Amino acid sequence: MSEELPSGPKESPPAPRAAPREVWKKGGRLLSVLLAVNVLLFACTLISGGAFNRVAVYDTNVFALLTAMMLLAVLWIFFYLLRTVRCPDADAVPCRDAHAGPIWLRGGLVLFGVCTLVMDVFKTGYYSSSSECQPAVKILYPLTQAVFVIVQTYFLCVSAKDCVHTHLDLTRCGLMFTLTTNLATWMAAVVDESLHQAHSLSSSHGNTSDACLALDMERAGSPVREDCSCNTAVCQIFQQGYFYLYPFNIEYSLFASTMLYVMWKNVGRLLTSSTHGHRHTPSLLSLFRETFYAGPILGLMLFVVGLAIFIVYEVQVSGERGSAQQALVLYYSFNIVCLGLMTLVSLSGSVIYRFDRRAMDHRKNPTRSLDMALLVGAALGQYAISYYSIVATVAGTPRELLAGLSLTHALLMIAQQTFQNVFIIESLHRAPPGAEPHGTAAEEPCHGLTFASPDTLHTLPARPPAPRLVGPSPAGPLGAASVILAPRGHWRCRCLKDISLFLLLCNIILWIMPAFGARPHFSNTVEVDFYGYSLWAAIVNVCLPFGIFYRMHAVSSLLEVYMLS
């Protein structure tokens, strides 16, 4: 709260002229938001129009628009980098937000960026091998995307923490435009993936490669020709490969969007000190020693079992009908066990926090606010699927095993996401690094962990890490526990680390399954029969990308929780 200064110009004392600068800030924000909204809606119109065969908008229009947008964004990024390099550091970027762009977000961005580049290579190869049947813009698009990904990843790794103070309006508009480009790319990828998935589900008996090529040509508005086929081994590898790499591209766009949003929020922001930025990240190896090993081991076991079940499911569901039923039962059973365990573990984490009297962090932190909003917002996607599922199984007539499993799965999914969100959001607000004014305590945030009652706690802001007596505490249920202070690696601290690692691994396996093509929603006939195929497909295809993003985002948040606790 007290961290932010009113942003005044440098040549005069900040107090008297604070107001006019603040005006400009709001105006600039409004303008950039209006720009972004309009560009995004236009892109959205074209993308959704291109998704329907009957509508005379083709995906070549979409690709042309996206290519133009990416080139513009690249130009702006070059302009930004040139300007900040040329200006002396204190003038253009007087301070940096230590919370923005943490190492795991940048690491994830680079990882997904590399996968997107591989996907672009595959796509270029696929379209080139049938270049006489495909319009030129389809080959141009992955090439432009590769350039865009390289430039943007470098830009975000270098500048994610910047609080820019020159050309405020231009910077805001540029950031918002780049953000819009990422969101539009994300939407186009989601639509493309959903259409291919629906197409391969409906035409699973014929030659899948040719069917996909026919779909591509149909969507591009060109007549389907008999001499166009994707029969060579290289072409088929390219086609299958880029299809499996889509989830990484989708995550890349969303990661870049969150980092750009935080940069946009930080434009024009002034921080009192940048001391919080000096905390060095401890190595992962030393951190692993601080757990009970129960969380990571159990999590790894679930991860391996889940991977095996996913492979069995993928093999059997594309096989004959009898084994598909078995695979579905197996798939649902694993998910139910996994979700049940995660719910219990999240709940116990929240219970541990009830006994933990560490101070909360009230400082302004756009990264954390965005994390909270994204966790709650992205959960809506999976919530919606679950509620539709519940209504279908309760109101529908068939009372069989799969309906029961589907109902249990949906109920547990709602409970798990709710309790996990509560746990993560409470964790992110606890014991932040650098909350104490004295630097020593900041690097081991769990040191101050104690059962002391709040009255005594707040009179002792900086305590030595060795155990000592706090003093007499008021009688009550917590009174007996408030005598000693926690030593390094206290059991509560370790428990929280175990919990976050366990949840992290479970979220990864729950991310992998839908992201790489498991769709029990369609193999299980309960909901399809109740809603009809087209309505249910619309619900799942709109909501599932948010559910997948939720898992990914929960993983990065849990990694942060693990580092902080």
Place this chain on the structure above:
Amino acid sequence: MSEELPSGPKESPPAPRAAPREVWKKGGRLLSVLLAVNVLLFACTLISGGAFNRVAVYDTNVFALLTAMMLLAVLWIFFYLLRTVRCPDADAVPCRDAHAGPIWLRGGLVLFGVCTLVMDVFKTGYYSSSSECQPAVKILYPLTQAVFVIVQTYFLCVSAKDCVHTHLDLTRCGLMFTLTTNLATWMAAVVDESLHQAHSLSSSHGNTSDACLALDMERAGSPVREDCSCNTAVCQIFQQGYFYLYPFNIEYSLFASTMLYVMWKNVGRLLTSSTHGHRHTPSLLSLFRETFYAGPILGLMLFVVGLAIFIVYEVQVSGERGSAQQALVLYYSFNIVCLGLMTLVSLSGSVIYRFDRRAMDHRKNPTRSLDMALLVGAALGQYAISYYSIVATVAGTPRELLAGLSLTHALLMIAQQTFQNVFIIESLHRAPPGAEPHGTAAEEPCHGLTFASPDTLHTLPARPPAPRLVGPSPAGPLGAASVILAPRGHWRCRCLKDISLFLLLCNIILWIMPAFGARPHFSNTVEVDFYGYSLWAAIVNVCLPFGIFYRMHAVSSLLEVYMLS
């Protein structure tokens, strides 16, 4: 910014124990949001399921759920009123937010509440007159809604400004639940209205009353019987009447929702002083004298012409095909003229602000933040329709008069909403009542209006209202104008009043047309041919309610702008 205190318990000094209370606040907010999200998604599932004939969810299920929710909300409101009446005022509600629930919001709430009551009477009459064909819950629903509307309107008129400080969690959850109930009612009303509209469009040749009754019975899951009909004059009046009163019910739910949201934001808030609440609202009559009369007169003319064109449109479109074309051309021409004028007027308002150096209001104000978010958010609905329209007319083949008109209309609609939003948002941040620490200037916010440069402006916080010399100002484009201070009723002040009144009247007529059934989107065949009927109907039916709400909300915001400038 400095208005809000950290909320500590009353028995101890606030500083040391501020943190634990703040924790509780965030936790309580999170819990109530999670509750609201889950209830709303469940209601949303049932409502959307009930909208489709093929899905075995009937509107009786929806009505039963909504009735139960409204009864629960009424119980909670009684509990809240009893508690705040019994507690001494300073304990339960130590302060009141002067910005919350302004007089025009409460007035609008009462007005729309009365219309909703009339609608409930009509509905009860309609369902009772065919009671042997309709399930009992359909008669129970409007009766419960009437009770709910009466109780809630009283509650909001009495308590809208409260900053509650007892039973924080319960109050947050109760407010969120009531808010959810309103949103669910809104969704149900929107779906019901869209279905009836689509049904009466597709079956316009037969007996409309019987067709609607058949639709009602089909949606309730009961078999359509031959002996059920709505042939008596009373039944038909009831049926037609409640259909025309839907827009008011929809607005009532949204008004109540915004007031409940502001109350929810204010739970647990502490304000330093409540002096801003003492500003008396000047009478409307005295305010009218401060305009040039140009705005209201021009606005009234457009309003009357628009009303006439709307009636002609409604009469002719339901007639034969040739006159429908004429009516459409007339309708579009009027809208284009109106939107063009509004764009120019909004732009000139923004230009006036460029010369206006009044200080901005930086205090925390949940009502205003919500207003801004709603204006920008609700505009998305109309934006989306416009962009789909633009794509259809540009990419579609027919180059005729109606396509050109539709394109111009869509482009002007985007420009108008954008510039109007910029104007309103800037106005709401200017010259707030009570921005100056001295009470005298607060009641005539336009007094401080001056061309003075910001350097001199901020050293003179409280000026006498009489014209005087500010002093030498630095040379520059504004230097020459900075010599005199504005007297009462300065031309800029008057201009702003004229502008806001003109925009207000135009927004009312642009609200009336779609709210009472003008659907040029379907009469004009350009978009229907391009997207196909079902896709275009889905786009319009989802987006148009937001567009209608935008107009309504812009009216209330412009009234506020008029009062403040």
